[in-house]
Amino acid sequence: MMIDARSxxxxxxxxxxxxxxxxxxxxxxxxxxxxxxxFRTVLLESGGLTLEPETQRLNEGTSxxxxxxxxVGARLRYFGGTTNHWGGTCRPFDEADLRGTEGVxxxxxxxxxxxxAPYYDEAGRIxxxxxxxxxxxxxxxxxxxxxxxxxxxxxxxxxxxxxxxTRRSFNTVYADEIADAPRVTTYLxxxxxxxxxxxxxxxxxxxxxxxxxxxxxxxARRFVLAAGGIENPRILLASNRQQPxxxxxxxxxxxxxFLEHPRFIGGIxxxxxxxxxxxxxEQHLVEGSRVLGYLALAEGLRxxxxxxxVQMRLFPILTGPHERARRSAEVEAxxxxxxxxxGGSGRGNLADDAGRVLDDLTSWRRLLVPGGGLPVPQPDLxxxxxEASPExxxxxxxxxxxxxAVFGYGEVSGSPPVExxxxxxxxxxxxxxxxxxxxxxxxxxxxxxxPNLDWRLSPIDRESVDxxxxxxxxxLGRTGIGRLRVRLSEGEGWPSDLEGGYHHMGTTRMxxxxxxxxxxxxxxxxxxxxxxxxxxxxxxxxxxATPTLTLIALALRLADHLRAEIG
Amino acid sequence: xxMPGPISRRSLLKLAGTIAFSVVAVGYRHQPAYQGLVAxxxxxxxxxxxxxxxxxxxxxxQVPSEASRDRLVAALIGSQPGRAAYDLGQRRLAAHLxxxxxxxxxxxxxxSLHGWIVSVTEGRLAALVAIG
Numbered sequence: 269m270m271i272d273a274r275s276x277x278x279x280x281x282x283x284x285x286x287x288x289x290x291x292x293x294x295x296x297x298x299x300x301x302x303x304x305x306x307f308r309t310v311l312l313e314s315g316g317l318t319l320e321p322e323t324q325r326l327n328e329g330t331s332x333x334x335x336x337x338x339x340v341g342a343r344l345r346y347f348g349g350t351t352n353h354w355g356g357t358c359r360p361f362d363e364a365d366l367r368g369t370e371g372v373x374x375x376x377x378x379x380x381x382x383x384x385a386p387y388y389d390e391a392g393r394i395x396x397x398x399x400x401x402x403x404x405x406x407x408x409x410x411x412x413x414x415x416x417x418x419x420x421x422x423x424x425x426x427x428x429x430x431x432x433x434t435r436r437s438f439n440t441v442y443a444d445e446i447a448d449a450p451r452v453t454t455y456l457x458x459x460x461x462x463x464x465x466x467x468x469x470x471x472x473x474x475x476x477x478x479x480x481x482x483x484x485x486x487x488a489r490r491f492v493l494a495a496g497g498i499e500n501p502r503i504l505l506a507s508n509r510q511q512p513x514x515x516x517x518x519x520x521x522x523x524x525x526f527l528e529h530p531r532f533i534g535g536i537x538x539x540x541x542x543x544x545x546x547x548x549x550e551q552h553l554v555e556g557s558r559v560l561g562y563l564a565l566a567e568g569l570r571x572x573x574x575x576x577x578v579q580m581r582l583f584p585i586l587t588g589p590h591e592r593a594r595r596s597a598e599v600e601a602x603x604x605x606x607x608x609x610x611g612g613s614g615r616g617n618l619a620d621d622a623g624r625v626l627d628d629l630t631s632w633r634r635l636l637v638p639g640g641g642l643p644v645p646q647p648d649l650x651x652x653x654x655e656a657s658p659e660x661x662x663x664x665x666x667x668x669x670x671x672x673a674v675f676g677y678g679e680v681s682g683s684p685p686v687e688x689x690x691x692x693x694x695x696x697x698x699x700x701x702x703x704x705x706x707x708x709x710x711x712x713x714x715x716x717x718x719p720n721l722d723w724r725l726s727p728i729d730r731e732s733v734d735x736x737x738x739x740x741x742x743x744l745g746r747t748g749i750g751r752l753r754v755r756l757s758e759g760e761g762w763p764s765d766l767e768g769g770y771h772h773m774g775t776t777r778m779x780x781x782x783x784x785x786x787x788x789x790x791x792x793x794x795x796x797x798x799x800x801x802x803x804x805x806x807x808x809x810x811x812x813a814t815p816t817l818t819l820i821a822l823a824l825r826l827a828d829h830l831r832a833e834i835g
Numbered sequence: 836x837x838m839p840g841p842i843s844r845r846s847l848l849k850l851a852g853t854i855a856f857s858v859v860a861v862g863y864r865h866q867p868a869y870q871g872l873v874a875x876x877x878x879x880x881x882x883x884x885x886x887x888x889x890x891x892x893x894x895x896x897q898v899p900s901e902a903s904r905d906r907l908v909a910a911l912i913g914s915q916p917g918r919a920a921y922d923l924g925q926r927r928l929a930a931h932l933x934x935x936x937x938x939x940x941x942x943x944x945x946x947s948l949h950g951w952i953v954s955v956t957e958g959r960l961a962a963l964v965a966i967g
């Protein structure tokens with residue numbers, strides 16, 4: 269059942285066994301998993317079923333550290349949460365992610381891969397992945413492309429799987445299912461503004477929830493905050509009527525250790541010679557799965573040198589007509605059409621797109637004698653094309669064969685000519701206590717202090733990128749594949765294109781030690797026995813992979829725990 | 836992305852690619868001043884002189900102790916005497932250097948010149964052009 273909280277009476281009190289705050293990937297995975305449990309679950313969502321600007325403005329906040337995306341758009345406040353603009357990239361964490369790195373403080377998780385592994389396959393199904401295979405060699409064996417012949421002791425290739433764009437939104441996939449779950453009640457437009465504790469502060473008594481014009485309370489046996497890496501600490505910090513530093517913040521750790529996956533163009537590869545295909549490192553379909561290869565500094569080397577994980581995505585820039593074709597309006601129109609046919613949202617105007625595609629696909633007719641009964645080529649045009657220099661051909665190819673044909677040739681041949689490859693470096697940034705979310709001075713319409721993000725990195729982050737690029741450069745030289753040019757010089761600051769991946773992590777970090785983390789290995793807030801946190805804010809480190817699959821796996825693990833606790 | 840700097844990508848490719856794939860044939864001549872002649876042949880591997888010189892200048896700024904033609908030639912040719920090196924011919928000289936370059940990369944004998952990660956051998960070759 270779904271209820272618009274704006275229809276509730278002011279001061280109403282709701283009772284449940286479990287209350288989940290936030291209907292994003294973690295909250296929905298949790299509610300979905302517990303839908304068949306013999307207890308009542310309440311799911312509170314700040315927004316509605318669609319994006320509403322007024323609600324979205326509740327996301328406003330400030331930044332005082334490294335440049336960051338405006339907070340208002342860096343997450344989405346409606347059912348499905350940030351999955352509504354998710355890129356769909358998935359890969360599980362590996363053992364090394366959870367083990368941490370010696371010499372890099374605060375990187376060891378209190379759980380191991382064996383705690384998470386049983387949940388990854390189900391997490392993949394919830395995320396709508398078509399496969400749970402992560403082995404590079406297996407994918408290479410099935411794919412028409414292969415990884416670069418680099419020494420795996422120096423640079424390793426990994427694969428990520430990409431969820432089909434039409435199935436990424438948890439709103440699209442799960443709204444009906446959650447609404448139909450008999451023991452799950454979802455309240456939309458319900459904003460938690462206070463976590464109230466028992467007199468001894470050892471448990472949560474209830475939540476105060478605001479909706480325009482009224483407030484109500486939710487009482488439950490267990491509470492889970494699943495509102496994201498910025499909202500989770502914000503709610504805990506703002507709940508400061510009984511404890512001045514906020515709930516669960518006895519050690520002052522709530523909001524600290526904000527992690528991102530910082531990325532920027534770290535360099536370029538100039539290929540030498542021919543016959544080296546980089547296509548494995550572009551998103552490509554293999555037996556129905558979208559596979560994406562990427563490079564990383566090898567685990568052994570990274571650990572021996574005390575570095576953080578650095579991933580390197582390759583973005584081939586093709587020569588002349590191929591690059592233009594790939595970015596052309598015609599190819600984009602074809603993409604939209606395909607998306608529409610496959611049941612996607614169908615952005616843009618279908619008729620315009622169809623017209624553009626048809627026109628492009630029939631552009632070869634310009635080569636023929638006009639008005640002829642048979643398709644007879646115009647000799648002059650054939651001669652012009654045959655005698656054209658490579659530079660002239662750049663312009664002639666799309667003119668007479670169309671961008672879609674040029675693009676299609678590159679895709680089918682699997683080896684469109686590469687001019688250079690841009691390397692996007694992405695860092696598993698080292699935990700930094702000074703990188704943090706705090707309460708700002710402004711308040712939202714419900715009187716909640718808006719968040720301030722002070723995102724910071726550490727010298728080891730930069731050293732790790734420099735080293736990864738150096739090792740990659742050496743490997744490319746050793747194998748004769750090419751030469752690498754590093755973009756930043758030593759001592760130079762972070763580049764202007766440094767940005768995050770919309771991954772908000774670490775702000776209620778997991779540690780067995782209450783002095784080093786906000787939640788324990790069960791995701792329970794230290795010192796508050798019935799309060800849990802779900803989502804990437806519990807991550808001890810950002811990890812070598814994108815966070816969504818792991819935060820879903822953690823939510824499923826928490827579901828098992830709650831099922832046993834609540835009974 | 837643009838990366839300003841005195842060494843263009845094309846020049847770098849010439850530097851790396853020419854060494855690896857050079858097939859230029861140079862006739863045999865008896866000359867006693869082998870060091871100078873071999874230096875000339877080595878320079879001839881880098882037809883884009885200005886770009887190579889810029890790279891070489893950067894190399895010498897990092898390794899000023901090698902700012903000598905004879906020292907660079909000796910380092911590039913290794914243990915081979917001048918006459919033998921000259922007798923190699925351009926193709927085999929290029930092949931010899933290509934092996935050294937790959938070996939440099941394999942052994943980590945690399946350095947960064949204007950951002951390019953190049954082998955020490957490539958740096959020395961460019962330095963030879965730089966000192967004229």
